[in-house]
């Protein structure tokens with residue numbers, strides 16, 4: 470077996486080599502069934518409960534620092550570990566000496582069952598390695614992807630606060646081993662008629678996708694992983710974006726935030742929110758840190774779920790997508806990208822290369838609201854986004870887009886028309902709320918009935934007005950920029 474077909478990663482300081490393996494075998498299956506390393510648990514097998522949380526360390530793009538992040542091993546395919554270090558709950562203790570994260574859990578009675586605890590430990594460990602003095606909000610966010618069914622959060626949160634006061638545990642130099650694993654050539658696995666390609670540049674990626682247009686593109690796998698673990702789909706050919714350097718880069722130009730399709734949500738969102746602070750809450754409530762660490766903005770947009778969270782916000786600020794097929798590139802507005810339920814404008818062999826988000830203008834307020842049954846780690850029933858420019862109390866420009874109300878995420882054309890050029894008053898908003906019922910005919914499902922979805926959306930619009938309807942525009946704009 471050549472190096473090109475061998476998955477190589479670090480575990481407990483050793484380089485592990487795996488060949489001749491089903492490329493859709495998950496990291497969790499490999500740990501529990503192949504290595505009999507059973508500390509990492511399986512709860513839901515769909516990224517929801519956090520029992521399977523592990524930590525992955527990898528060199529950053531410029532190879533001058535190591536990035537440490539928690540992910541859900543139950544939906545992560547094994548070949549995506551190539552070139553990285555895997556850290557599991559068994560990796561933490563130094564002989565008989567517990568890691569401060571574990572010691573704090575013992576001292577504060579944070580562990581009640583053995584099922585969720587390893588996952589909590591690993592989310593806390595990722596925070597321990599990346600943050601030195603987190604506040605309550607940061608701790609809550611770090612644990613948002615770990616569910617405890619016995620309401621045991623208080624001692625866990627206390628342990629997460631107190632772990633920093635215990636004697637520090639050295640994490641050692643990870644970069645030397647990681648350097649050894651970096652490869653220039655692509656990873657290509659064939660196993661029982663299944664193929665997995667991890668190309669390293671866009672030309673190779675485009676050529677492979679042109680050769681295998683029926684292949685599944687894999688980015689973070691937070692949608693695709695579930696096709697395998699929950700729908701038991703067999704993926705014959707998978708092409709992974711995660712090693713394609715151009716797709717993993719993002720930059721801010723004079724006019725745009727330009728995000729490669731394989732940049733993680735964690736990284737892309739931090740740049741987007743710097744420029745659009747009004748999107749902070751929606752992105753903070755987008756799944757959980759492990760999902761955002763693996764998942765990408767490109768995957769969210771390409772998947773095109775009608776209840777996806779990012780698209781409404783991206784639409785109101787006029788985002789476009791740079792698509793590529795072979796050597797041919799074209800740009801399309803996100804507003805024109807979706808045709809119908811899970812049908813988009815991508816042609817066979819074509820993929821999303823970059824996402825181009827215009828930089829904000831000073832006069833516009835941009836905000837997004839997420840409405841779901843649970844605050845953290847829940848899929849939206851309705852998600853809305855707005856872009857508003859008001860001058861002397863009159864609306865100069867208003868855009869609104871909604872998820873959860875139609876077969877695709879889309880703009881609310883009649884509602885926008887009812888607000889544009891009108892005074893920014895509650896009367897205008899009440900008229901516009903009637904128009905929302907003309908723009909959308911939502912369906913009922915387990916998340917909400919059609920009636921509730923519509924009423925929730927009308928109330929979200931009223932809330933947006935309540936937050937921005939002040940006569941003191943200076944206050945409104947300052948608020949818009951700060952939130």
Ligand SMILES: Cc1cc2nc3c(=O)[nH]c(=O)nc-3n(C[C@H](O)[C@H](O)[C@H](O)COP(=O)(O)OP(=O)(O)OC[C@H]3O[C@@H](n4cnc5c(N)ncnc54)[C@H](O)[C@@H]3O)c2cc1C
Nearest residue numbers: 516688689690691692693730756765768769771777778821
């Ligand atoms: C527990 C859990 C919670 C979640 N919560 C939320 C949430 O709150 N809000 C939300 O919106 N979503 C949520 N999701 C869905 C998912 O996390 C997002 O859609 C995520 O952005 C998908 O990105 P990915 O990189 O993992 O995509 P993948 O799973 O790798 O791919 C998704 C789809 O996009 C295609 N694709 C990927 N990259 C490209 C490309 N460059 N060109 C063309 N096609 C491409 C794939 O072929 C596939 O069809 C959740 C998922 C889980 C498991």
Ligand code: FES
Nearest residue numbers: 512513514519543
């Ligand atoms: S097993 Fe539940 S998140 Fe992985």
Ligand code: FES
Nearest residue numbers: 581582617618619
């Ligand atoms: S302590 Fe494990 S589920 Fe609550």
